[in-house]
Amino acid sequence: MRRRTFVGAVGSGAALGLAGCLTQDGDESDDSNGDPEPEEPNLEGTLEVVTYESMIDGDNPAGPWLKEAFEEAYPDAELEWVQLPDQGVGHYINQAQGGQNIDADVYFGLNIDDLVSVDDNLEEGGLFRGLNADRIDRSSRIRDGLDMGDPHDRVLAYDTGYISLVFDETEVDDPETFEDLTEPAYEDALIAQNAQTSDPGQAFLLWTIDAFGEDGYLDYWRDLRENGVRALEDWSESYYGAYMNEERPMVVSYSTDQVFASAEGNDLSRHQIGFLNDQGYANPEGMAIFEDADSVDLAYEFLDFVLSNDAQAEIAERNVQFPAVEDEHVDLDDEFDQYAHVPPEAVTVGYDDLRGNLDEWVDDWAREFASQ
Incomplete structure (x- = not known):
């Protein structure tokens, strides 16, 4: 690919x-x-x-x-x-x-x-x-x-x-790379989503495939598992449930998170945006x-x-x-312009690469990690 x-x-x-x-x-x-x-x-x-x-x-x-x-x-x-x-x-x-x-x-x-x-x-x-x-x-x-x-x-x-990380800067530092998430500083920190049942969960999986290739992404997820990643069923359960209840300091979400958090009057220290490898998944x-x-x-x-x-x-x-x-x-509110973050580099796995591969990639991932 x-x-x-x-x-x-x-x-x-x-x-x-x-x-x-x-x-x-x-x-x-x-x-x-x-x-x-x-x-x-x-x-x-x-x-x-x-x-x-x-x-x-x-x-x-x-x-x-x-x-x-x-x-x-x-x-x-x-x-x-x-x-x-x-x-x-x-x-x-x-x-x-x-x-x-x-x-x-x-x-x-x-x-x-x-x-x-x-x-x-x-x-x-x-x-x-x-x-x-x-x-x-x-x-x-x-x-x-x-x-x-x-x-x-x-x-x-x-x-x-853009899929990104949302994290609490009072508990963890901004991870710069995918590899950082496998380090002891981020043990039991990350909440992700099931790639079989969640759009952001599947997008994050594809982001890791983009980063490590189809021959390396499962090894990377094994490293994440060893470091305590938790994959919940969907975005609502992971964000509104586990993350907003402060069960963990980091969640896979969207780079527009601060728009919502600001409108709700939430403490933005818990709504920092992390772009791994200076990227976001479009x-x-x-x-x-x-x-x-x-x-x-x-x-x-x-x-x-x-x-x-x-x-x-x-x-x-x-x-x-x-x-x-x-x-x-398009004339957008000042708050949107201020709090909606665009990654330095936007990437995606394209149509041609997904054809004939997507189901196999997700199924291979699910056999090992869907119940985490």
Whole structure:
């Protein structure tokens, strides 16, 4: 595998570079594989959008704002949120394998790993439609590197986060490298997540694969285990449970943690951000239109709407993630600018490296470490 695929090598506080997932100049994409633009698009009816629970429920989620604003912009349309089943994208993979029609129009919350699962289990390029860039004017504003590597142009990023460490500086020093976490100073310090059941848990696992290679990552995890790493089932259990209850001084989380902590009035000494090897693992979230979508025209309008200035700002601040589009288009609160940290170097394991490998890597890890 290639040891590293760069999402963007950026300076402290900088943004990812310019460009888009899909181009409109005809140089990098072939719109002949996408949906032709109709002369009179049908912008009436119900748009069913599948997404994860925290997008539509909880403390100040982005979903209700998006619904109200979209319906105001398209008064003959109704946006209906559909909560993602427990199986995630696997639910829709199973439906497609069984020949069932998928009722939803848009999937909102895809990551690279989901896309790989689709193509590893279905005919490559399946489940979602190839997108026509000419129908999504704002797609050209998406940051360089957030295309998720999809060779079939099915997905557009709408935000991105960086997996990092969050630690209590009154108890431990900022670890500079992955190897530091195996030293006695960090014995019984780290809380991680199960890579089988948690997005940040899987992202952290892939980060270690990026750092040590597919032949070395399990040895590294054995060293972590010897030093007392604890892998809990999901992010909520590890962060809101163990970490916020001060069971341990360090947790795998997001580099925007201080935004949330500051808003809650928490002591920021326990919410310091650690970038191992001066890196953060980029984890963009994307949106795609199902092949079986009934409201295709409305779906295209929704994708374009999500990339608008106001929508990008609301999603970033309510999701506590970074916008997908360039900074000059999005006006964020001062607190976000102050407390949201961008790693000096952003890395990810790309689509091509994940294809045919992801399930095996996770399964091999789980056999030894899932119950830690």
